[in-house]
Amino acid sequence: MSSSKQNKSGIANLLSAGNNIPKFVPPVLREVGKLAAGVAAVNTTLGSATGNPRNKCALLPGHSLMDWIRLGSSGKDLTGVGSRAGQLEVTPAELATHNKSSDAWMALRGRVYNVTAYLPFHPGGPEELMKGVGRDATNLFEEVHPWVNYESILQKCYIGPLVSASPSVDVKQLFNSSKTPENKKPVDVQASNSKNPVPEIEIAGPSPEKEEEPVALPKFDWIQKMNDISVFFYTPPLANPLVEVHRVDDVVHVTLCYSNRTFNNELVFSKGTEWPCVVKVNFETGKIECAFKKTKGNVWSNYGVLKQSSKLAGSFSAKNKIGYVVTNKMPVSSNVFLIELGRVDGVLIVMPIANHVRVFAETKDKDFSKSYTPIPSGLFTQLGYQKISTDKLYLMVKRYQDGNMSKYICDAIKGDILLLSKPFFSLLKLSDLEKKENFLLLAAGSGITPMLSILLFLLERRVRKSQSIRLIFCNRKLNHIPCKQQFDNLSTSDSRFKVEHILSDPDNNWRGRTGRITKEIIKSTIEEQLSSANYPKLDLYAFVCGPSGFNQACFDYLTELDIYKEQITVFEG
Structure with a gap:
């Protein structure tokens, strides 16, 4: 040797x-x-759904992760299908024929990979990986290590989507084959004895009178380094959860809201951690990470104790208001402002995509309120996907001269306190977007706000990448367009995204479209968008948000152009 x-x-x-x-x-x-x-040494106390240690084998020299990355960057075709890679549609019958170590294909979450070259690089050994070869291995993957970023590891091995061989077959079952955890009765957790209990989260939605059946709790896992520890919770893919993280004394409360339910997770670490933590949410896969810095840099033998429970989400009540302090404010056009708000109670929050909150104003003369859609924090710097949350919430508000609520918010200064509701359920279901690859966004004025988080989510998808996203943005004047430069920069940096501005009252220097949205504008945009790769109209999904007249006109135009109502989400502006 x-x-x-x-x-x-x-x-x-x-x-x-x-x-x-x-x-x-x-x-x-x-x-x-x-x-x-x-x-x-994973702790298997109450609530840990994935407590078994990972089984790893000794890899041969030259087969480390870095060696695999180098092989993927070498230009060698790891798919075995040449120029058809990424576009070849694979049926279950075809997948089953590639079941040997010399010809190993595998499906994960609706995507088929050629894992032949990866077999000797797999930390669990080739034998373990071969268990999923020739079939849909999503269930096996979810049971063993759902936290692994396989999309990144196998990106050079991607062959194409897993499809049905017959129109009569339910394709959705092929693409969404994750095994549903066995139903278990939730573990009841006693109320905290702390003087400052965590406020319960309430989301607008139906409130059935009684439980119909036991509900599976979110899966849990953890991993550590010398100076930090991360805990993971796994919601269903595209569940679009609300995430709130709060610490009371030594108890960390992670509250997740999705599917009309509230899931409470109480975590007590075996050793000290610092606060606040960092929260990361992947809305596509459902993975939620809470990363903590250790008080002392050492290795823990176990994470501590986790207790979980769940209940039906309650209905919205105007009595349940949360205080937010204005921490920053900046103009983004002549009459639009970005408002940064911090939770008074210090709770870390990640808002669901395109959900809205209600802002309340209490004055001497009158009380009033209005709903707004929170926006990504990146607008304060550069429009881009922000994976890391803060304890802040961000609003973009257009100030109307005769608008009591908009003036109340836009005239606030740093240090002022605003009262906000818990988030409402959105009309948007992310699962409706799962199979779509082309998107049309139609917005007018402040109707751009729900489009912002949707836009960034669509650009960051990895399981099924977006091919084309078009935004038609209608405003009155050029200086009324919020974040115009950021939209233009994003359009330049990402070829999948294109924006077109339409002004109803432009000055003489404007060279773009003028007037109002028309059926012809929408038609030409759709035709151009789908023609490049000959996509069918069924692959398109449209979002609409603006004043009521704009919304109705756009919806009518879209349906007249044979876009089904199931392919359209209309938000109230």
């Missing part, structure tokens, strides 16, 4: 030895070995 092979084998043995590492091992390698052992 060569000396290099001996060295690598020795390191592998160290990593498997855990705390039984000889004293002569360099300190850095000693800590790495302890870390590997600590990660494997």
Whole structure:
């Protein structure tokens, strides 16, 4: 055996030895070995749905993750289908024929990959990966390691979508084959004895009188490094959850709201962590990460204790108001302002995509309120996808001279307190977008607000990438267009996104379209959008938001152009 092979084998043995590492091992390698052992020692106390340690095997030299990345970047065709890669539609019958180690295809969440080249690189060993070859392995993947970013690892192996062989077959079942966890009775958690209990989350929606059947709790997992620890919760893909994270004394409360239910997760760590944490949400896969910095840098043998419970979400009540302090304000056009709001109670919040909240004004003369859609935080800097949440909420409000509510918000200064509701359920179901690849956004004035989070979500999809997104944005004057430069920059940097502005009252220097939205404008945009790759109209999905007259006109035009109402979401502007 060569000396290099001996060295690598020795390191592998160290990593498997855990705390039984000889004293002569360099300190850095000693800590790495302890870390590997600590990660494997997963706590299986109440609520941990994925508590088994990951089974790993020793990989041959030259088969590390970095080696795999280098192979993927070498230009070698890992798909085996050449120029058809990414476009070849694969039926279950065809998939079943590629079931050998020399010809290994696998389907994950509706996407088919050629994993032949990846077999010797798989940390669990080729034998484990072969269990899913020749079939839809989504259930197996979800049971073993749903947190793994397989889209990134196997991106060079992607062959194409898994499709039905017959129109009579339910294609949705093929694409959404994740195994539903077994129904379990929720674990009742006693109310906190803290003086500052976490406020219950309420979302507008139906409130059945009684439970129909037991509901599965969100899956849970954890992973650690020397100085930090991350806990993961897994909602169904495209569930579009509301996430709130709060700490009371030593108890971390992670509250998730989706599917008309509230899921309470109470987490007590075995050792100290700092606050606040960092929250990341992947709305497409349903993965939620809460990352904490450890008070002391060391390896934990277990994470602590998790208790979970759930209940039906309540209906919205005007009595349930939350205080937000104005922390920043900036203009984005002559009459539109961005407002940054921080929770007074310090709760970290990630809003569901395109949900709205209600803002309340209480004055000496009159009380009034109005609904607004929160926007991505990136608008304060550069329009782009923001994966990390803060304890802030962001509004974009157009100030009307005769609008009591808009003046109340836009005239607020730093330090003022505004009262907001919990979020309402949105008309939008992200699951409706799962199979669509082309999108048309029709907005007028402040109707752009729900489009912003939708736009960034569509651009960041990975399981089924968006091919084309067109925005037609109607305003009165050029200086009334909010974030025009940011839209133009995004259109330049991402070829999938195009924006067209229409002004109803332009000045003499304007060279774009003028007037109002018409059927002909929408028709030509759709035809251009679908013609490039010969997509059918059924692949298109349209969003509409603006004044009521604009919404009705756009809906009528779309239906006259043979766009079904199931392909349209209209928001009230």
